[in-house]
Amino acid sequence: MRFRKDINGLRAIAVIAVVLFHFNASWMPGGFAGVDVFFVISGFLMTGIIFRGFEQENFSILKFYVARANRIIPALAVLCLVLLVFGWFYLTPLDYKALGKHVGSSMSFLSNIIYWRESGYFDATSHEKWLLHTWSLSAEWQFYIIYPLVLVAMRKFMSLKAMKATILVGTVLGFIFCVIVTYKWPNSAYYLLPTRAWEMMIGGVAYLYPLKFAENRKKAFEWFGLTLIILSYIFISKENLWPGYLALIPVLGAFLLVQAQRNDSAVTGNVLFQLLGKWSYSIYLWHWPLVVLSNYYSIESAIFLIIFSVFIGFLSYRFVESNFVNNNSVNWISIGKPLIICLFVIFFSTLPFNDVYLNKFENDGFFDKNVDIRNDWFYPKESETIKGVDINFVEGVGKENVLFLGDSLIQQYYILTKERSVKNNLFFLTESGCFPVSGFKYRGGHDCHNFMWLEKIINEVNFSKVVVTGNLDQYLLRNDNFIERHDGFLVSLDTIDGKEELRRRIIELFNILSEKTDKAYYIFPTPKGDMYDYDYLGRLELLGNGSKDIAFPKNNNVEYKEFIIPILNEFDVEIIDPQQFLCKPNCSPFYNGYRLTHRDSSHLSASYVAKEVHYLDFLISN
Template identity: 40%
Template sequence: MQFRYDINGLRAIAVLAVVLFHFNPHWLTGGFAGVDVFFVISGFLMTSIIFNGIEKDTFNLFKFYTARANRIIPVLAVMSVVVLVFGWFYLLPTDYKALGKQVEKSLIFTSNILFSEGGGYFDTNEKTKWLLHTWSLSVEWQFYIFFPIILLIFKKYLSWINLKRVVLGLFLLSFIYCIYATYKDSKTAYFLLTSRAWEMLCGGLAFLYPISIQKTKFRIATQVVGLSLIVASYFLISENMAWPGYLALFPVLGAYLIILSNYQNNILINNPIFRYVGQWSYSIYVWHWPIVVLGVYLSFSNWWIYGIPLSILLGFLSYQFIEKRKSPTFNSWKEILKVKPFYMFLIIVCCGYIVKKTDGMDFHYSKEILNTLAEVENSNPYKCDSGLRAREFEECKIGNQNNVKAIIIGDSHTDSLTTAVAATLDLKQQGVVSIATSSCPFLLNIKFYDSKNNCSAINQKRFALIKSRKYQDVPIILISRLPSYIEGQNDPDRIGLEGTEPAIYFGNKQKMSRDEVYALVSKDMTETLCEISALNPIYVMQPIPEFPLNVPKTVAKNQLLGINTPISYSYESYLKRSDKIRQIIKNSAQKCGVKVLDPAKILCKTGQCLSEYKGRPIYRDGDHMSEYGNKLLSPMFKEVLKD
């Protein structure tokens, strides 16, 4: 095929959009659509290679695969080695283990499946995944594997015309499935071949069903329309829209029209800058994302100023010294041992696997870092936690149940503080009952938009237990993370999983403003406290300070990087997030004769909320106190139980 300057320029337009979007999404809100443009280009080129070979009866599947491997694997392998070496020195073992898994999956081209199990491509915490961008390479490679095999199978039974119709049929099936899958679960649909194949097949249709446009002015017009569709998608589409779905038609159709026009002399596409960037586009794409993550990981401000030029420079160097190195292609599977990328593949996959299996090679980290990270797993040791995890109602009984001194009810914050209450008692003589279910505060009328959250039914069982007078006159302590249900998550590690919008409603499931939700929480809080305080002594605890980061991981990272700056979270910031709930608890408690416990008096008494105590983290993430840290609150509970 004659060199297509328009396609080379299209590559430049695609990769620059992706790079700009990743460094600053506000510049090009739909810049991620550049990947869709790449898919169309790949589909066009691969279809032309396969069908030309089939038509001439010269197509060789092994030669096709080795040519693709020579093109893709060397740059990917070198980048993976560089990131693994960096990780050895600068990543925590948990992060290094995750990187090892990503390297392994990216080199066997299944990383798209790995990332489809995460929070979604656009979620904040995805910017900590060093090889997230390899999902598209995995999709392309999977297409390269299956597409020629399907065609070779059908070739035995179908005519040339019908073989082309197979491609058209696959295009329609994938497009229809894409719309359905995006509507059902766009986070998963984003990554998978089944919902992306139509984009590559659209490029294939541009080759199989070419429309000959004779007049230059019509070719220019077609190309301009295509460019307009792509540019419009870059500016008008955003990560808040379900993707890929039918909206992906805009950049895909734009790329299709540009390829179809086959006009080479448009200065907007064929210019010196785009010629070079187009040549380097694959390498730029492979290197730019780890550079983005580097800036996030090291908290560099205005990183784009350095990151974008560095991405282009590395793309140029990678093209010159890796991509341009010609590797021979082979015709027989017997010659696989002569294929150099095969050895790169084996070595890097093994390295990734070893890093993963050795827990990030944790043997080479200091004891201080490992002890700090151990706080992540330092949770309630009492194993009656089926209620917490299986969303069941369960009385977790601790100590002497013939003399129960306290009942603790609430969500996972209840679970994380259970032993702080138990530590105030002689468990041989006294006992505690913990009734905890994650994401289930004790409010009688609360419901969750998540249909899997059966908190309402669990609360009815909790209320029935109290009314049964089984624990008559035993103090009940209510603990929950109420701000998160209204304000949403504030920990970047969990924002993508749980969102930032209110998760609860009362009665009418229609979405409400936060002020409306707060008003209903206030009403339900009063009703709940007044009803149960008539039966037992009630104590309700104000919210625990929530850090917008994972405390033990951040402390360990600072230890690794030699950063001595303590993690701070001001009492003022705590109030900004929690003050409305604090006022609701205070007012409702006053109306119902209920006593209020305030952990901030202990944790934030200096104006800065504690994240560490005596050099050790007191949280196991951003908001759950660890078994070490929760004992700081034992004196507060001791006052409750002293009688």
């Protein structure tokens, strides 16, 4: 197949969008759709390679895999090794362990599955994961593994014409499946191959069903496709569920631009786009770690880092990619090289777990005492179901029933049920990330369903006391946190005043509680902020600025209190403010020497709660 300058230029359009979005989302809110454009290109090229082999009756799966491995693995391996060396000196032990895990998953092309499984409430934010962007490489490689095997199997009993029709039908069905899954399980839809395969398959459709146009029609198709891509970059944002039906806009745009076949286009064929397209894979590899680096050390020079991404991408292409990319011969050397490189890097990804590395911190107070702080959390799964609602029940020695209602800010106190003598029967109705009123959606897109059926619990169990808390910060200034159900789908109520709707639903909650329970309590959030976070303090420690004598004033939570206190006063709800007990007189992230009070920036560690927290004892212990 002749070199397609238009496709090479399309790569540049995709990588520019991704880089701009990652360095500053406001510059190109939908720039992440550049990945979807890459998928279309990959599907087109891979389908072309496979079907030309079928037509010439010389297709080799082994040769296909070797070519893909030589294209992807060497540059990725170099990036991973550089990050491992950097991390040895400049990352905290917990960050380095996470990096080692992610290097191993990236080199084994399972990182999309790992990041999907890590997409829970407590995991490090995306800007702390050095190889998060490799999820797309993993999804693509999984497609490379499965796609030719399926096509070779189909070729045994189908004609090429029937195979082409099957791919077309499969693409349509894959898109419908993607739309459904995106609304029901958005995290799964984003990361996993089954909901992304149609984007690569539509590239295959572009190869199998090429459209023939006159030159003026080609230009119209090119510009229409380009317009769709640019519109998706500008008007779609991370607030939209993705991929879903909206992904059809950039995908269709890439499809049309490929179909236009304008190899002499001034848009895609200019010198700059041709160079960026040639370096696009390496630019994509290196730009994201620079984004994380800027976040890690608060570097604000985005323009410089973008230019540096292009420069280091050029170096990677010149000295790594170009030495492997055209090596498609099948022999022991061509097979062994990428395999050995891959195994070599996977072996070094175990460094963060090695005693040689861990001994560096053996006598260090901060790192030694907090090595497992991220795992210092205790909240088991629900133990009972009442009227179809999952709830955690702890039986006490008395007859009083107490309901703990809220998000992870109430879950953090569950350890007290194991550390204190339980007097009352305790019920924990909780859901991470969800303020305890009906109709909210969690940041990942699912509804906070437990609280939709709170009245079932209240009517079934006679509660003498109820304790409520929740993180309002992520809701106060947002209008898109409310949902309603229509035929199994979640629909955002984007036109409402979010703050007023929140107020209305909290009043509704306390109306129910005041009617059905004897006494209600509201717990303000525990002290929070970067100054409590292991990563932040660990970086200070690495730079020689750490101190166990750090102290700072209480956080007044002015906006939070101005919003919630008038509501609570209407219902005579008793307020418990943890800062009054934990900050005497100032707040500190440490207790017992260098031991941290928090497992992250906003949640207390289970060890600290068990030893130091007593303001809920009157509800729990004797």
